[in-house]
Amino acid sequence: MSTPDTPPSPDDAPAALPDGPRAPAARPRLLRPVALVGLMGAGKTTVGRRLAAMLDAPFVDSDEEIEAAARMSVAEIFASMGEDAFRQGERRVIARLVRQSRPAVIATGGGAFMNDDTRALLLSRAATVWIRAELDTLVERVGRKNTRPLLAGGDPRRVLAELMARRHPVYAEAAVVVDSRRGEKHEAVAARILDGLRALGDVIEEGPDAPQSQETPA
Ligand SMILES: Nc1ncnc2c1ncn2[C@@H]1O[C@H](COP(=O)(O)OP(=O)(O)OP(=O)(O)O)[C@@H](O)[C@H]1O
Ligand SMILES: O=C(O)C1=C[C@@H](O)[C@@H](O)[C@H](O)C1
Ligand SMILES: [Mg+2]
Structure with missing residues (x-):
């Protein structure tokens, strides 16, 4: 115990209480929007939701926004108004x-x-992220739902292979590229996207207690 004429020693400091209340760990914070791009089945929607939760950021899906605005499903919009009208709506929604x-x-x-x-x-x-997956993985994943108009009535493998040839060189313009491998959990893909965003330097602001990258040095 220190007295008024003895300087306080470090031992006088209140003991740390391991089980006491602590400030909640601050999460990394998003400074710019993040846009996930990639083929049908890549995981933009389902991985994107996990990524947003990690960043405590809102999650939005342009397909869902168009559906809400039109009060129709993507398939219904394609069928009743055509793909061009859908693309125009998509452009406006993403600009917003x-x-x-x-x-x-x-x-x-x-x-x-x-x-x-x-x-x-x-x-x-935005910080653009291409979620890239192999053809076999995409074919397996899109087989779980039959709501995608571009795959309706055709052979999904053939259609996806054609889209891949045309689109991959363009998706490659994204600032970050992350592979979504078969058997890897959504959370693992989201965590690698977070690493990629951190590496860009101007997208994530670290909180004081934010967890550091999961990457282990090679
Ligand atoms: N890493 C993953 N592990 C397991 N399943 C996954 C993974 N990523 C996506 N999936 C599954 O693949 C399916 C398609 O994913 P999702 O709907 O997120 O794709 P998308 O990129 O949004 O496609 P679309 O362009 O058609 O909207 C879902 O059933 C989803 O759970
Ligand atoms: O790859 C595409 O062109 C599409 C993907 C879906 O997200 C929807 O936007 C729609 O089914 C078209
Ligand atoms: Mg989606």
Whole structure:
């Protein structure tokens, strides 16, 4: 115990209470929107939701936003108004989403990045991430749901292979490329995207207690 004429010793400091209340660990914070691009089945929607939760950021999906605005499913929009009308709606929706005041994780529709205007906008205002997956993986994943108009009535493997040949060189313009491998959990893909975003340097602000990269040095 220290007295008024003895300086306090470090031992006088209150003992750390291991089980006492602590400030909650601050999460990394998003400074710019993140736009996920890639083919149908890559995981833009399902991985994107996990990534947004890790960043405590809003999650938005351009397909879901278009559906809400049109009060129709993507398949119904394609059937009743055609693909061109869908693409115009997609361009407008994405332009709105990247300008939201609070940066969000945006899952874009698989074809959105192929539009020159949308791609230019995303490359200038968002951190773009291509979630890349092999053909076999995509074919297996899209087989779980039959709501994708571009795959309706055709052979999904053939259609996806054609889209892959056309789109991969364009998706490759994204700032970050992350492979989504078969058997790897959504969370693992989201964590690697977070590492990629950190490496860009101007997308994530670290909280004081934010967990550091999961990557182990080679
Ligand atoms: N890493 C993963 N591990 C296991 N399943 C996955 C993974 N990523 C995606 N999936 C599954 O693949 C399917 C398609 O994923 P998702 O809907 O997220 O793709 P998408 O890129 O949003 O496709 P679309 O462009 O058609 O909207 C879902 O059933 C999802 O759970
Ligand atoms: O790859 C595409 O062109 C598409 C992907 C989906 O996200 C939807 O936007 C729609 O089914 C078209
Ligand atoms: Mg999706």
